[in-house]
Amino acid sequence: TILGAAKDYKRIGEGDTGPNTGGMGAVTPVSFYQGEFEKKIESQIIIPTIQGLQKENIPFQGFLFLGLIKVGNEPYLIEYNTRMGDPETQVIMPSLDCDLVELFQDCDNQSLDFTKVKNKNEKFVSIVIASQGYPSTFEKGKKVDLPPFLKHNELLFHSGTKLNEENEVCTDGGRVFSSTCSGENLETAIENSLSLAEKVKFDGKYYRKDIGQDLVKLIN
16 A cells, blocks of 8 residues: 655755755655656566565565656666655555544554555645754754744644743754645645744754755746
């Protein structure tokens, strides 16, 4: 059962420049994950992986995250993870239009063959809001001002925060928040996510403003 596909952005700088990070943003669905390329991923990577587990008699129940890279029109496997990826999770999970608990139950009951995963007919964009200096040295303990409310299509994931002695939200990591929003098209989802990221205030806040723009160019 495939939950979805997302593109993440690893470099700290816009235009994919600078050092690698844990991820500065993600987009789903991915426009180039379709047709021949999608079939290549299935036939060259997904099916051989499942067959390999069966051949080695390795029982597996849970998430299997495939980290891929696209070179030309060929997919290459970079890594496996037995967990969801970050920040890919922040766009994949909100995009699901089905009951996650039922998926877990079907996984536990080994009945995923009869399970259909549904995804919402929307685009999702997540933008990581980081501390100044990340992924190198950065300061912690910066007081955060959060928006008073979130709209129905807005999600703000806490990643590197804590409460101080005054019960105020403060920064406590390199990647502090993920601003995740949906939209009827990719451009709208990007605008919404950028708008939410702008509403989060703390000293030294940094985020990339070009997440998803390369995919907009592909579409247009």
